[in-house]
Amino acid sequence: MKTLDLLRLKRRQLTTLGAAVSLAAALLPGTLHAADAASAPxxxxxxxxxxxxxxxxxxxxxxxxxxxxxxxxxxxxxxxxxxxxxxGVLNARDRIPGVSRMGGFLYNLWQDEQHKRGLWRRTTLAEYRKAEPAWETVLDLDALGAAEGESWVFHGAQCLGPSYRRCMVNLSRGGSDAQVSREFDTVSKQFIKGGFELPEAKSQLTWLDENTLFVGTDFGPGSLTDSGYPRVIKQWKRGTPLSAAMTVFEGEAKDVAASVVVDRTPGHHRVFFQRALDFYSSSSFFLQGGKLVKLEIPDDVESGFWGPWMLLKPRNDWQVGGSTYKSGTLLITDLKAYQRGERKFKVLFQPTATRSLASYNLTRSHVLLSVIDQVASKLEEWDFSKPQAPRHREVKAPFPGALHLASLYDSELPRDELADRYVLYYTDFLTPDTLFLSRAGSDERQVLKSRQAQFDATGMRxxxxxxxxxxxxxxxxxxxxxxxxxxxxxxxxxxxxxxxxxxxxxxxxxxxxxxxxxxxxxxxxxxxxxxxxxxxxxxxxxxxxxxxxxxxxxxxxxxxxxxxxxxxxxxxxxxxxxxxxxxxxxxxxxxxxxxxxxxxxxxxxxxxxxxxxxxxxxxxxxxxxxxxxxxxxxxxxxxxxxxxxxxxxxxxxxxxxxxxxxxxxxxxxxxxxxxxxxxxxxxxxxxxxxxxxxxxxxxxxxxxxxxxxxxxxxxxxxxx
The missing domain is CATH 3.40.50.1820 (Alpha/Beta hydrolase fold, catalytic domain)
Incomplete structure (x- = not known):
């Protein structure tokens, strides 16, 4: 995930669905003019x-x-x-366990009255379909906290595919953004003695291979941005101290953060770095032949990569290739052709006065568009199974309300029966959540999970x-x-x-x-x-x-x-x-x-x-x-x-x-x-x-x- 996406996700995490003064408390509005503000003590x-x-x-x-x-x-x-x-609502057993796919398992963090800090657990899709799935505990956060005398809160894990055995597990003291990161084995279910381990910081890390991490963390003075996020990315080899890690990328102190993404899609392996210049703009660089090559797009154009394709979403109107694309448009182009200087795009979504693109998801051969129309969700898709003639259609999905989807596509697996499957959540103000298993290219879907009503909505509107x-x-x-x-x-x-x-x-x-x-x-x-x-x-x-x-x-x-x-x-x-x-x-x-x-x-x-x-x-x-x-x-x-x-x-x-x-x-x-x-x-x-x-x-x-x-x-x- 890109740095900007991570930062925006952190803002979205506060939905209860996300900074300070040195002027005198007695200062009232209207008593100090702009011309005076720069010089007045x-x-x-x-x-x-x-x-x-x-x-x-x-x-x-x-x-x-x-x-x-x-x-x-x-x-x-x-x-x-x-x-x-x-x-009772928070601990209800019929809550839908949110899952993320890693290889052959669906992972979930589950909290209830017995497991206040949670169980990091997993199951298969076949089990998940059942009313009472059999879950396998991978890490018990309450037991870990009790053993170590720490108030650990689970902050997720970065796992190395396609086996997903090696993970960097992130643990936060009391829920702060700062975290410690430790290498964990999901087979033995143990932290690896002598493995990679990072001290508490607002770190960013990504696996390059089994023995190498890209790490952005607090390396000491000058290594963080003014915002407190990593400014320096280093390559850290197994068996060496963190102090010996080699700097491979740097941003500037005024940036929001520096980050790195490793794409391990078979046939399209690539590494790119990013400077988040501010909350809404960034510069990206590919690592090619040991050298950094800038991706030549405007700083306010968001980019994503999908096999041979690059997807682009301008935040402002963009004039390129003899055309003007409105802010909020989603474009797709051949990445290699773009790098050669070609500027040919296909428009996948164009906003109107009432319609905007909330997000997009990718399967093996489809681009799934989550559209907001007058604040309600709709779903559309593009079929790229025949890349020279992609087809667009509207997906018949529950309406009006909110749709949230997550692709089950694992780009690191050369063969994958779930490559065109995704899960779809639907809810509205008075309708409990329902989770469907869906297939790109079809309107048919099966109910995986649904919640009982948590309150009597009779007569409400x-x-x-x-x-x-x-x-x-x-x-x-x-x-x-x-x-x-x-x-x-x-x-x-x-x-x-x-x-x-x-x-x-x-x-x-x-x-x-x-x-x-x-x-x-x-x-x-x-x-x-x-x-x-x-x-x-x-x-x-x-x-x-x-x-x-x-x-x-x-x-x-x-x-x-x-x-x-x-x-x-x-x-x-x-x-x-x-x-x-x-x-x-x-x-x-x-x-x-x-x-x-x-x-x-x-x-x-x-x-x-x-x-x-x-x-x-x-x-x-x-x-x-x-x-x-x-x-x-x-x-x-x-x-x-x-x-x-x-x-x-x-x-x-x-x-x-x-x-x-x-x-x-x-x-x-x-x-x-x-x-x-x-x-x-x-x-x-x-x-x-x-x-x-x-x-x-x-x-x-x-x-x-x-x-x-x-x-x-x-x-x-x-x-x-």
């Missing part, structure tokens, strides 16, 4: 001491605020029933509506109505949003939300605001950097539309979002506090003066801009929540959550915002889990407790 931030993550004084501060919030929220009559309900933003843009949103609800202005309503990094929010089933909110009479609303990817790159680019405020205006427009339609009223309207969505919460409630009576602000960015100086924050400047640039800061400071809290405004009693182990979005954001609001006389709730990383929780017990606190708070604030 910056007063000290009185709360910056809270950025010391594990400091004795900050942790004592955290403990005190956690206990104050617990005292109120855990005493609520809803809390324990909610916690038990949510834990979902509808799509549109709000009009400040600049006239139509913004779609979904309303899910509980049984018996009417538009009388009194419905407890939870509005969720994200609006960043081209992440799309689509219909999805949540047993926890159904039991804790819909089933208790709450209305749920999902907003598809600009900054997301629901309508392709243009929808995202319309609300970044100088135009980031549009995300907040879109979200506010949805809130106003809910109130105008009497779906709810400010007394009963709450909002929720995490990570970039936490910034959305902060910007929205500081700008329009009168619209809301509850705010759940999860693992948030809030101090936008220093976000780029904390942890991975520098990698997000392509989204927000550079606060050290006077022109950018003049825009950012207008919405930076930490800089826009006022003593004279009345705010809802906000609930901030974060994690001590979050090494992506610094917990100092939430800590300092709470300190700032408290000193100005505003009441808030605060909960900082000591584990969990950017997801906020490391196991189902922690997730259930966190969610029960959040829903107890929401019912306290919004209930009739």
């Amino acid at each position: 910056e007063p000290a931030d009185p709360h910056q001491w809270l950025e010391e993550v594990l400091g004795e004084k900050p942790l004592a501060w955290v403990k005190e605020r956690n206990e104050a919030s617990f005292k109120v929220l855990k005493a609520r009559p809803e809390f324990e029933p909610l916690r038990q309900d949510l834990l 979902a509808e799509q509506r549109f709000a009009t933003s400040k600049d006239g843009t139509r913004v779609p949103y979904f309303v899910i109505w509980p049984k018996g609800a009417t538009a009388d202005g009194s419905n407890p309503t939870l509005l969720y949003g994200y609006g960043g990094f081209e992440v799309s929010l689509q219909p999805g089933y949540s047993g926890g939300r159904g039991r804790a909110w819909l089933g208790r009479g709450g209305v749920y609303v999902l907003a598809n605001i600009r900054g997301g990817g629901e309508f392709g790159p243009a929808w995202h680019q319309a609300a970044i950097k100088a135009n980031k405020q549009r995300s907040y205006e879109d979200f506010i427009a949805v809130a106003e539309d809910l109130i105008a339609a009497k779906i709810t009223s400010p007394r009963h309207l709450g909002i929720m979002g995490g990570s970039n969505g936490g910034l959305l919460m902060g910007a929205t409630f500081t700008q329009r506090p009168e619209l809301f009576n509850a705010v759940v602000c999860q693992v948030p960015l809030l101090d936008m003066r220093r976000f780029h100086k904390l942890l991975a924050g520098a990698s997000w400047m392509a989204e927000y801009g550079n606060p050290d640039d006077a022109k950018d800061w003049d825009v950012i400071r207008q919405y930076s929540p930490y800089h826009n809290v006022s003593k004279d405004k009345t705010y809802p009693k906000v609930f901030f959550t974060t994690s001590t182990r979050d090494d992506r979005v610094h917990p100092g954001h939430a800590r300092k915002m709470v300190a700032r609001m408290t000193e100005l006389g505003h009441e808030v709730y605060y909960y900082e889990n000591t584990e969990g990383g950017h997801g906020g929780a490391a196991d189902n017990e922690q997730r259930a407790t966190l969610q029960a606190l959040e829903y107890s708070y929401l019912w306290q604030q919004l209930g009739r």
Whole structure:
């Protein structure tokens, strides 16, 4: 997987479906002009001491605020029933085990009440088809943690095909992004004594062969980018110390990261390196004859490789070969011909005003397109079994809702009966997940797994509506109505949003939300605001950097539309979002506090003066801009929540959550915002889990407790 894809995946992992200030806490918007910002000295931030993550004084501060919030929220009559309900959903035995294929096995990480940190296990497709498959445990994370006295969280494994016996298993302490990596044998099910082993870092590694790894990690001073990711890639030979590994590729400190991919497709073996220049652009280089050869494509064109083919997706309109291809188009071309200078492409997908390409998957002879049409999923495919005359067709799949697919194609196997098979998930707001086994080229599919209903949806309904933003843009949103609800202005309503990094929010089933909110009479609303990817790159680019405020205006427009339609009223309207969505919460409630009576602000960015100086924050400047640039800061400071809290405004009693182990979005954001609001006389709730990383929780017990606190708070604030 490419570096940019990895980083985007990390953002998508926070779906609860993903940075900081040195200006004085007393600085109010409008008092400092851009021309002054570059020269005026910056007063000290009185709360910056809270950025010391594990400091004795900050942790004592955290403990005190956690206990104050617990005292109120855990005493609520809803809390324990909610916690038990949510834990029941999280540990339910009929959950569909998500799998990834490696050779002849399907692998899964399973967590439940007996295995809180999980079993890394495997089975065959024949077994997986059964109602109760026989699973073979490969690694017991709870037993490993107990034996080593560590709070290990499984972070996946890089395994060497086609046998997939040798793996580098990644283990995180408490769920942080940083991890240790150890060589593991999936046959003996043991870590290999004297094998490859990397110390804790945000590492990136790939097998070249059984005795060689490409490694990007913390090699010491200068080896990481400003964002804290690998800048240097080295080739590490078995039996030699890491210090003897040879540098083969380097990026620059200002890059997001450097990475390497090894393609072992028979007949098309190749190695290429990549510099992620920012979150949305990159430069790629092939290793040919021991030399690096740059792939001559624009930095904002995403590339992928499939046997002899190269797939290209421009993020901006691209003029090439006498034609112009719109942003979000998917093209395919012969790689060798392209490298010779030819510029002949076939268009596999072209966006429209309502249709965008969410992703594509590859089988042996098909390109599968996941299309978003008015925020619902559709599936299309191209058949390349006859490369000179590829055929396109629409796949008849469940609609409307969200489709997620994963190819079972293993490009390293010369013969593979699953080469044109894939698994397809379907869900919507009120329909439990169903997993199908599908075959490219056919509409026929078999149900592999389906979930029982986790809540009674009788009488509930979902509808799509549109709000009009400040600049006239139509913004779609979904309303899910509980049984018996009417538009009388009194419905407890939870509005969720994200609006960043081209992440799309689509219909999805949540047993926890159904039991804790819909089933208790709450209305749920999902907003598809600009900054997301629901309508392709243009929808995202319309609300970044100088135009980031549009995300907040879109979200506010949805809130106003809910109130105008009497779906709810400010007394009963709450909002929720995490990570970039936490910034959305902060910007929205500081700008329009009168619209809301509850705010759940999860693992948030809030101090936008220093976000780029904390942890991975520098990698997000392509989204927000550079606060050290006077022109950018003049825009950012207008919405930076930490800089826009006022003593004279009345705010809802906000609930901030974060994690001590979050090494992506610094917990100092939430800590300092709470300190700032408290000193100005505003009441808030605060909960900082000591584990969990950017997801906020490391196991189902922690997730259930966190969610029960959040829903107890929401019912306290919004209930009739």
